[in-house]
Amino acid sequence: QQQVKQSPQSLIVQKGGISIINCAYENTAFDYFPWYQQFPGKGPALLIAIRPDVSEKKEGRFTISFNKSAKQFSLHIMDSQPGDSATYFCAASGLRAGNMLTFGGGTRLMVKP
Amino acid sequence: KAGVTQTPRYLIKTRGQQVTLSCSPISGHRSVSWYQQTPGQGLQFLFEYFSETQRNKGNFPGRFSGRQFSNSRSEMNVSTLELGDSALYLCASSLKLMNTEAFFGQGTRLTVV
Numbered sequence: 081q082q083q084v085k086q087s088p089q090s091l092i093v094q095k096g097g098i099s100i101i102n103c104a105y106e107n108t109a110f111d112y113f114p115w116y117q118q119f120p121g122k123g124p125a126l127l128i129a130i131r132p133d134v135s136e137k138k139e140g141r142f143t144i145s146f147n148k149s150a151k152q153f154s155l156h157i158m159d160s161q162p163g164d165s166a167t168y169f170c171a172a173s174g175l176r177a178g179n180m181l182t183f184g185g186g187t188r189l190m191v192k193p
Numbered sequence: 194k195a196g197v198t199q200t201p202r203y204l205i206k207t208r209g210q211q212v213t214l215s216c217s218p219i220s221g222h223r224s225v226s227w228y229q230q231t232p233g234q235g236l237q238f239l240f241e242y243f244s245e246t247q248r249n250k251g252n253f254p255g256r257f258s259g260r261q262f263s264n265s266r267s268e269m270n271v272s273t274l275e276l277g278d279s280a281l282y283l284c285a286s287s288l289k290l291m292n293t294e295a296f297f298g299q300g301t302r303l304t305v306v
Contacts, residue, residue, distance in 0.1 A: 112293070118213045124236075129294065132233075184235075186236075
């Protein structure tokens, strides 16, 4: 059962534009929501994470927006750069949900120069 | 501070053989988790170890096993390899049990022929 649904599967954005990736979860026991960035041949790298007690978290050009009632969260990449071209994964975990990371299916982002 | 180190980076094995993969977590991290990444199934949780004890196990057959040593280093073993076991195997470490920042290694690319 896929508990975290991620969309879109692929995304093309012009340099300087905003990239938006969305995730929805089912399990209300999730209480930790990280985003990972993965380049080809590399392992996923932690980008930014949020807990449900806040609705937004910003780190540099990366922002997570969190909607607890809708059970949705999203990643916004402002001023997207070609170097941001990678696959992005949302994930969720919770102490009452087995504690492991449950990943979305991934979004392949391409930023065109 | 060194990151998560996985060895070997690449492996080619024949059906029916067994394989052992190794993971050295970030110094001071006591939790190690293993994930399988495939194009079709995405990132799937295998198991988590903390203080040499398996704390959680994903939905994989008993051919997949692991262990953790007193220095937090971990190994996973796959016996009686099948073609479908071909995947990128990723190890993640965190300071405490998962549900906090988890950092991934570069993975071991296993090909079963």
